Amino acid sequence: MSARLPRVAPDGLAAAVVLSFLATAGLFYVNIMAALVTGLSDGLGIKPSSAGLIASANVYGAAAGALAAVFLIRHLRWRIAATAALCGMIAVDLISTRITSVPLLTVLRLCHGMIGGLLVGVAFAVIARTRFPDRVFGMLLVVQFGIGGIGLWALPPLVPVYGTAILFLALAAFSAVALAMLPFLPDYPIEAPAQGGAPTIPIAWKPLLATAAAILLFQAGNMGLAAFIIALGRNAGLSQDVIGPTLGTANWLGAIGSVLVIVIGTRFGRTKPIAISIAVTVFVTAAFHRSDIPAVYIAANIGTAILWAFAIPYLLGLAAAFDKVGRTAALGGFMSKMGLASGPLLSGFLLDHGGYPVVIDVAVLLLAASGVAALFPALLLDRRQRAILSTQ
Numbered sequence: 001m002s003a004r005l006p007r008v009a010p011d012g013l014a015a016a017v018v019l020s021f022l023a024t025a026g027l028f029y030v031n032i033m034a035a036l037v038t039g040l041s042d043g044l045g046i047k048p049s050s051a052g053l054i055a056s057a058n059v060y061g062a063a064a065g066a067l068a069a070v071f072l073i074r075h076l077r078w079r080i081a082a083t084a085a086l087c088g089m090i091a092v093d094l095i096s097t098r099i100t101s102v103p104l105l106t107v108l109r110l111c112h113g114m115i116g117g118l119l120v121g122v123a124f125a126v127i128a129r130t131r132f133p134d135r136v137f138g139m140l141l142v143v144q145f146g147i148g149g150i151g152l153w154a155l156p157p158l159v160p161v162y163g164t165a166i167l168f169l170a171l172a173a174f175s176a177v178a179l180a181m182l183p184f185l186p187d188y189p190i191e192a193p194a195q196g197g198a199p200t201i202p203i204a205w206k207p208l209l210a211t212a213a214a215i216l217l218f219q220a221g222n223m224g225l226a227a228f229i230i231a232l233g234r235n236a237g238l239s240q241d242v243i244g245p246t247l248g249t250a251n252w253l254g255a256i257g258s259v260l261v262i263v264i265g266t267r268f269g270r271t272k273p274i275a276i277s278i279a280v281t282v283f284v285t286a287a288f289h290r291s292d293i294p295a296v297y298i299a300a301n302i303g304t305a306i307l308w309a310f311a312i313p314y315l316l317g318l319a320a321a322f323d324k325v326g327r328t329a330a331l332g333g334f335m336s337k338m339g340l341a342s343g344p345l346l347s348g349f350l351l352d353h354g355g356y357p358v359v360i361d362v363a364v365l366l367l368a369a370s371g372v373a374a375l376f377p378a379l380l381l382d383r384r385q386r387a388i389l390s391t392q
Contacts, residue, residue, distance in 0.1 A: 007186045011131040016139040018181045019127055024143050025086060025178035026065075026119035028171055029058055030340050031148030033223065034247060035155040036167055037344065038230045043164035048231060050102055052348030055227060057106045059341030061113025062120065066334035069121020070327050078122045079182065085119035086179040093172035097165035117337055121330040127320065128329035129188045134317035138261030141309040145258065147174070149251025153244055156230070207377035208328055211318045212335040214374035218278070218315060219339025220346065221366030222308050225285065225359060227344035229301065232356050236291035246298045254305030261313045269382040270314050271375065277311040278371035285367060288360045312336075318377050 008014035029036055033055055040051040069076075092112040099105045127136045151170060158166045225232070233243040257277075264273070284303035291297040319332025343366075347359045 006184065008184055010186045010188065013139075015130070015185065016136045017143070018185050019123060019130075019136055020140040020143040021178045021181055022082060022185075023120050023123035023127070023140050024147065025089070025175045026116035026123065027059075027062060027337070027340075028144075028147070028151075028174045029055070029116075030223070031144045031251075032151035032155060032167070032170070033227045033340075033344065034230045035152050037227050038156060039159040039164055039167050043159045043167075044100060044102070046102060048228065049348040049352050052227060052344045054102065054106050054109055056341045056345040056348075058109040058113040058116075059337055059344075061110040061115075062117030063113075063334055063337035063341055065114040065117025065119070066121040066124075066330060066337050067117075068114075069118050069125065069330040070334060072118075073122065073125045073327060073330055076122065078126055078188070079185070081122050082119055082182060083179065085115050085122070086175050086182070088115045089119070090172045090175045090179075093168040093175070096168040100164075113337075117334075120333050120337070124316070124320070124329040124333040125327070126185075126188045132265060133320040133329070134313055135262045135265055137313035137316045137320075138258040141258035141261070141313055142255045145251045145254040145305065145309050149248045149254075152251055153248025156240070156244060207380045208319070208322050208331070210373050211315065211322075211377040212331060214370045214377075215312075215315050215319065215332055215335040216339040216342075217366045217370035217373060218312065219336050220343040221285070221339075221363045221370060222281075222304065222343065223340045224343030224347040224366070225288065225363045226304075228347055228351065228356075228359065232288065232291055232359075233297055235356055236297065238291070238294060238297060242294055242297075246301050250298075250301035250305040253302050254309040257306040257308065257310030258313060260310055269378070269385065270318060271378040271382050274311060274314050274318075274374050274378050275371060277307050277314075278367060278374070281307040281311065282364055282367045282371070285360065286364050289357060291356075314378075315374060318374070318381065321381055 008018060024031070037048065037051045037055050040046065040054055041048050044051075089112060092108060092115065096105065096108055096112070099108060127133050127140075130136050155167060155170060229247065230243055233246075234240075261273075281304060284300055284307065287296055287300040287303075291300070316329070316332050316336065319335075320329040322328040343363075346362065350358045350362060
């Protein structure tokens with residue numbers, strides 16, 4: 001049936017949108033992490049650290065799935081793998097609506113994460129086969145922030161009415177949408193190099209490992225704070241009437257950062273965009289210390305959302321640039337999941353033993369370290385790109 005359907009152009013805007021939905025389906029819970037953690041805590045009556053553990057289990061499972069994709073991507077028929085993963089995720093989400101036990105739910109979400117992580121790894125590998133992976137990753141963030149903003153705004157008020165089931169039903173619904181869009185994608189065979197793209201270069205492991213570290217640290221620093229951003233606002237004395245619209249608006253405006261990536265691409269290289277955006281992110285994240293001032297809380301949320309959406313496509317693009325088959329892109333996805341999982345787990349521990357000021361300080365340190373780690377591979381790839389252009 002899918003063979004009779006029209007296929008979108010491999011490197012066109014429609015393909016970027018569909019690939020973004022496919023990748024987002026595997027990690028949509030990350031985009032509504034704050035609503036998920038707060039909803040689980042409120043709906044099940046558990047401590048924030050327990051809710052953070054459930055959420056982290058979901059992302060650690062995703063990391064395992066993404067790591068498996070690194071080794072399996074050459075041998076998988078990606079369309080069949082993506083279809084099976086989406087169906088599996090929908091099934092697990094529906095089962096999750098009936099579970100109230102924290103241990104059982106933790107195990108179940110770990111399994112969900114493993115399936116979703118494999119899906120993301122497959123999607124990232126396919127994105128690496130496109131002509132402009134940085135721009136597709138930018139579109140990915142547009143989708144994530146746009147849909148995530150709706151989730152953060154709409155889901156928390158629904159939990160007291162419908163319980164935690166509404167959270168998992170939302171995840172299942174998004175996976176169903178991605179499943180319906182999947183048949184419209186072209187095949188993206190490994191054997192077909194992107195026309196007009198840069199020639200394939202051997203994998204340079206030292207800069208690749210630096211890139212992996214940068215992605216891990218960046219995602220951990222951002223998500224460690226973002227997962228508890230609702231609780232941070234409440235602790236600072238802000239009402240839900242301020243927090244909810246702020247997070248929704250911040251996510252929608254965060255898409256501006258991704259749009260800039262789509263427009264700019266790599267015309268200015270990767271070093272300057274990465275260095276400037278992460279440096280500003282460090283400053284804006286530190287501003288959360290004054291979340292007791294509503295204007296600062298609002299501005300910091302909007303600022304970090306835009307900068308996050310701008311920087312991470314370039315970091316993932318760094319990983320994708322090392323291998324057109326998609327293995328290093330899948331590795332970047334694995335490190336991203338490790339960071340997204342470790343951030344909330346670390347912050348939950350810090351909240352039990354230190355408080356929000358310590359969480360903010362640690363996030364700032366992780367982000368700064370990420371910027372330092374990213375400079376080496378970014379400079380290397382920029383020099384290679386200039387050398388290629390000079391010979392054309």
